[in-house]
Amino acid sequence: MFTRIGEVMLYVNDQEETRNFWTEKLGFIVASESEEGADMKWIELKPTREAETSIILHDRKLIEKLSPELNFGTPSLMFFTDDLDRLHEELSEKGVKVGEIETFSSERTFNFADNEENYFAVMENDE
Template identity: 55%
Template structure:
């Protein structure tokens, strides 16, 4: 079962300016600043214990990956069970992938918009 909407991906032209906007103007906190595997992203949230955060990505790099729809990251406490449940219901799912922050997979709706789910208790 999906537990929560955990992250919303925001695609911007200038990541540093976007971080400045969210932190200095809106008072958000930087939760993570990751740079690896050819991608850099910065995660911001109203506070360190917020249930939902914004992950700021470079718009040009995302365009090269052909990601057109808003990117949503859902959280699940039992990723394997959810994966099997969605497959059994005929939902198109991608492979389970181990990432630095935990396992993740994507799934598509009926219009081929893809969304991601990460295991997080």
């Protein structure tokens, strides 16, 4: 039986640039960095140290060579925040490409793009 989602794999073209985007622009922390041999490196990111789910950045070109059968499309991720308006403003001020705040079935949301033009969504916690 599944108990939780542990990691989400993102296959990126530039691990360092993408790490900098997630840490400098979005405020994520680097939970760990690992290397195996000269080529294999992965970076684990979390929104907070206590977060259960992490994002793992992998070098897309290397993984495509090692496991060409994988789906390398960007997963559709939904993040949550307690203050959607403030987060939208902060990301805009940091130069992050953000969409307009929309309301769907009373849920407020917007999307944003990372440094490689992958889009993700943010929804306001309704608590």
